[in-house]
Amino acid sequence: MSPQSVCAVDTPEPMIGELASGERRPLARLLTRIENGDPSVRPALPELFAAGRGAHVVGITGPPGSGKSTLVNALITEWRKRGRRVGILAVDPSSPYTRGAILGDRIRMMEHAADRDVFMRSMASRGELGGVAATTWIAAAALDAAGYDPVLIETVGAGQSEVEIARLAETTVVVEVPEMGDEVQAIKAGLLEVADIIAVNKGDRPGADRAARQLRAMLSTAGGRVERKPPPVMVTTATTADGVVALADAIDAHRSQARTPVEAGERAANQVRRALADLAATRAMADATWDRTIRAVADRALDPMTAAERLLDGVG
Amino acid sequence: MTDTPIRILIAKPGLDGHDRGAKVLARGLRDEGFEVIYTGLRQTPEMIADAAEQEDVDVVGLSILSGAHMALLPRTVQLLRDRGMPDVLVAAGGIIPDADVVKLKEAGVAEIFGPGTSIGQIARYFRENVRRS
């Protein structure tokens, strides 16, 4: 253990300051501590968020293999042309049995590995208490403080945690493929819930335009939140970058829409709610009477709601 | 903190074209509880070091078939040092002559896994030798 590293662990504050330098190493190390739930991170959070520069946080989600990473790669190229520094977090699931994970998103983005104005980090969901969502938005804040804008978060669109990540992002792009066919109806509800923009990717395959038309028709009819206009549906071919300029434009244009007081307020409420749930869970579990209270619920001597109240009251 | 999964970057530098072995290793180490960042074929040492830096990995594992190991491996070690990551273990798998193995270790390569090394052995080696600050 080098003296330098000891110092970095004991005093996180200078590392937040170092983020502004644009150096990769301090950012990479901070991200590791965020991922690990290192206790040194918590006291640094106010400073971390204060150092934020208001990056546009964009979620990219969709079914496995729909081309999210390839599309992100093409978007990076486009935003670099526009002079933006791009940050990427790509989240893949951990095995609940071994805790291992294969993080394979970077393979599509290696052409940007050497670009000092692109920072890409693969994260395993780890399935720890608090879940990946909490970790991800702190990690996004670190990229923001380091001057990356936009900050893209790629997640596989299956399951609750991904929906949650989408809620934390300001703009959520859902990446589908032409072959969705009859599933359109089934995914409609989910799309309306999270998508600000829909990309029908693999536009080089037959049926892409038809799938896009079908989606548009369905999204424009009833369902979802009435006050919200249906998300634009765009056709892209990530492998040739066809349609990527328009997609980048649409994402950039959504930024201001995401920042109306109503939208920003909703997002902040979600974040605080999330933080509150994490905090309550962590503190309740640390409570000395946790085991006994849980036992009482298992033995049906206590109902779960009363148990939760007791734990919360006991640990205020 | 020490019980967080070991992060390893697996790459296949050089020009030869298939990565079946690297993929088998990636899946095997995933099953051993590692977080495996797989970066694919034809990577240069610069790309590997740049990726390792951003990913803050504990280990860089290189699958070598091309015979260019004497150029690629020491270069990767050097670039990681240049980027302030001297603690990262650099290991390689492949058929490498004994005389070269000695030289590679002198150049800072931690270990060479010859054909027939089991994934269990490789995983154990990394668990025992990873340096975390």
Ligand SMILES: Nc1nc2c(ncn2[C@@H]2O[C@H](COP(=O)(O)OP(=O)(O)OP(=O)(O)O)[C@@H](O)[C@H]2O)c(=O)[nH]1
């Ligand atoms: N034909 C065609 N193939 C594409 C296109 N975009 C991506 N692909 C291919 O689809 C496969 C999956 O692409 P990825 O970018 O890894 O997809 P992903 O959604 O990130 O995958 P996961 O992260 O594993 O869920 C790769 O073989 C890509 O080359 C496209 O526009 N057209």
Ligand SMILES: [Mg+2]
């Ligand atoms: Mg991907």
